Amino acid sequence: MEKLVAKVSQRIKILNNELQEIYQEHSDDIVGEITLKNLLGGMRGMTSLVCNTSFVDPYKGLFISGYEIPDFQDKTPEEIFFLLVTGTFPDPSELDELNTELAQRATIPEFVWSMLRSLPKNIHPMTMFSMGILAMEGESVFKKKFEEGVNKDEYWLYTLEDSLNLIAKLPVLAAGIYRLLFMNGDIIDSTQDLNLTDNFTFRLGFNRHNPSFADLNRLYLVLHCDHEGGNVSAFTSRIVNSALSNIYYATSAGLNGLAGPLHGLANQECLHFITEIHDALGNKPSIDAVRNFVMATLDAGKIIPGYGHAVLRVTDPRFSAFMKFGDQYCSESPYLQTVKKLYEIVPPILKDYKDGKISNPWPNVDAISGSLLYHYGMTHYEFYTVMFGISRTLGFCAQNIIARGMQQPIIRPKSVTNTWLKTYFESRTNEGNRTKKAVP
Numbered sequence: 001m002e003k004l005v006a007k008v009s010q011r012i013k014i015l016n017n018e019l020q021e022i023y024q025e026h027s028d029d030i031v032g033e034i035t036l037k038n039l040l041g042g043m044r045g046m047t048s049l050v051c052n053t054s055f056v057d058p059y060k061g062l063f064i065s066g067y068e069i070p071d072f073q074d075k076t077p078e079e080i081f082f083l084l085v086t087g088t089f090p091d092p093s094e095l096d097e098l099n100t101e102l103a104q105r106a107t108i109p110e111f112v113w114s115m116l117r118s119l120p121k122n123i124h125p126m127t128m129f130s131m132g133i134l135a136m137e138g139e140s141v142f143k144k145k146f147e148e149g150v151n152k153d154e155y156w157l158y159t160l161e162d163s164l165n166l167i168a169k170l171p172v173l174a175a176g177i178y179r180l181l182f183m184n185g186d187i188i189d190s191t192q193d194l195n196l197t198d199n200f201t202f203r204l205g206f207n208r209h210n211p212s213f214a215d216l217n218r219l220y221l222v223l224h225c226d227h228e229g230g231n232v233s234a235f236t237s238r239i240v241n242s243a244l245s246n247i248y249y250a251t252s253a254g255l256n257g258l259a260g261p262l263h264g265l266a267n268q269e270c271l272h273f274i275t276e277i278h279d280a281l282g283n284k285p286s287i288d289a290v291r292n293f294v295m296a297t298l299d300a301g302k303i304i305p306g307y308g309h310a311v312l313r314v315t316d317p318r319f320s321a322f323m324k325f326g327d328q329y330c331s332e333s334p335y336l337q338t339v340k341k342l343y344e345i346v347p348p349i350l351k352d353y354k355d356g357k358i359s360n361p362w363p364n365v366d367a368i369s370g371s372l373l374y375h376y377g378m379t380h381y382e383f384y385t386v387m388f389g390i391s392r393t394l395g396f397c398a399q400n401i402i403a404r405g406m407q408q409p410i411i412r413p414k415s416v417t418n419t420w421l422k423t424y425f426e427s428r429t430n431e432g433n434r435t436k437k438a439v440p
């Protein structure tokens with residue numbers, strides 16, 4: 001993997017030099033302020049992390065090294081990983097090298113399958129996915145090299161080594177979990193050197209010969225790859241990695257965050273929501289009936305899955321990319337039709353709901369992704385977050401390789417108590433009063 005190592009090494013040097021220059025001039029300058037609202041509001045809007053793999057503009061969505069979704073939605077997950085970690089798309093020889101490396105690393109140790117087979121069948125596939133990754137932690141090259149006392153300048157190199165192993169294995173692990181839970185339990189093997197998407201599609205074992213299903217899987221693995229460093233899953237993986245835990249620990253931890261319904265599990269929740277609509281109203285519900293259903297859901301104190309976002313303030317461009325795919329390949333799907341009806345109905349309702357308190361009434365990626373998979377026969381919607389997770393791991397790995405290269409310190413923000421806050425604000429008020437009195 002000479003070419004990849006050279007490119008990543010160069011990127012780390014450039015990023016390090018840039019940051020050192022900025023630091024020399026501005027080490028004590030203020031980059032933001034923290035209000036009590038930020039503190040109590042899930043640190044929303046607080047600038048607290050540097051992440052060079054991707055950037056989310058509230059009005060334009062995801063950027064990777066300056067590229068917007070239309071620039072990269074036709075690429076493969078391998079190309080996207082290369083872009084995330086090096087900042088450039090691979091040339092043909094670099095891509096060839098990466099594909100060969102990944103194909104050689106795609107085997108899951110037998111003990112992982114035995115462990116997964118021993119689990120109860122009502123377990124969630126995300127739990128199996130996270131456990132499967134954690135179970136392979138003993139294979140970490142970084143861990144071994146750290147124990148041997150390797151120089152910390154080389155930490156990133158072994159994090160890259162671990163990342164390639166992990167990225168290669170995840171489609172195999174995920175497809176195996178699908179077979180164990182939802183098919184007859186036989187895991188499909190392959191001796192062919194397949195790319196990540198084809199390996200995944202082949203091992204799922206259904207709809208294999210449908211090129212648009214393979215293309216949907218590719219798109220799925222591309223669009224979910226990264227969304228800055230502060231989202232629940234990426235931030236968790238960054239924190240865990242910052243303790244010099246290896247990438248298996250960091251990824252498993254990040255995926256446990258992705259498994260929450262306010263984050264990656266929202267795609268499963270969306271399909272569940274549409275299924276509920278179809279069960280109650282038939283699979284061609286009228287606009288008015290769907291509107292009433294949405295209102296009743298909100299009145300029952302529930303959220304509308306797939307709508308809203310902590311950063312975005314427009315329709316998620318990833319939603320639009322999936323919609324384009326749906327219009328091209330499965331426009332008649334009743335699930336996609338209901339997604340469209342919801343897109344018409346939900347934003348105006350959410351805009352006015354709770355006196356306009358909802359920051360973003362527009363759909364995010366999860367409002368549509370599952371409905372397309374459902375159309376192609378992946379009806380076990382508990383699995384959708386696992387696919388999100390394969391893709392998001394590309395971002396975890398890229399972020400953590402770079403963080404190691406930049407020798408990011410252990411992440412440890414300060415927490416305070418209610419008493420601390422009371423005392424702090426009281427002393428500020430007293431200071432203010434003293435200052436006022438002092439002024440003639």
Ligand code: AMX
Pocket residue numbers: 261262263264266302303304305306307308309310311354357358359360364365366
């Ligand atoms: N339905 C109902 N209420 C919603 C809502 C929705 N889709 N989105 C936001 N709200 C509510 C919040 O619950 C909050 O209510 P509260 O003050 O009573 O607690 C209020 O509106 C203000 O929240 P916000 O500032 O608009 O959003 P946030 O940044 O706190 O949260 C998110 C963002 C995504 C968690 C939220 O919009 C949500 O719960 N959406 C539905 C779940 C979902 O689709 N998650 C996936 C997000 C993308 C991803 O990570 N994969």
